Amino acid sequence: MPIACAAVAEISNDIELPAVSPAFERIWAVIAAIAPGSVLSYGEVARRAGLPRRARMVAQALRAAPDALELPWHRVLRADGRIAFAPGSDDFVRQCRRLRAEGVEVTDNGRVRMPTAASSLDELLWRP
């Protein structure tokens, strides 16, 4: 079992709340596994959690996530690379800060260059 999964499992067992959905736990595990400095879209998180077409559920899972999990929620963006929160809102600003703090380029509009299929492939193939 991946470390991130174990952490989520342990903590979410610890925290007793209204019977946390197993789907939420899988989503949390995927988010916990996002490497610092990289980002994922809501839809991609859903797919990796085995829940295709359930991007909105990822949003729910994030809202419901216990603080104790300390998920890297700031690494989850919309599919077009924009921050999901309303521009200028506190959450929006917080997310910008946290992303920049780990080296992610964020435009003033709150947009991040998302990895394209091509760029990811280049990463793999051109790596020395």
Added chain:
DNA sequence: AACATGACGTATT
């Protein structure tokens, strides 16, 4: 059962 609401996605213009 019907409708509104979201930290969403995709296609189209």
Added chain:
DNA sequence: TAATACGCCATGT
């Protein structure tokens, strides 16, 4: 790139 429209899916009324 931006605006719009529509699709999707869980929840709450």
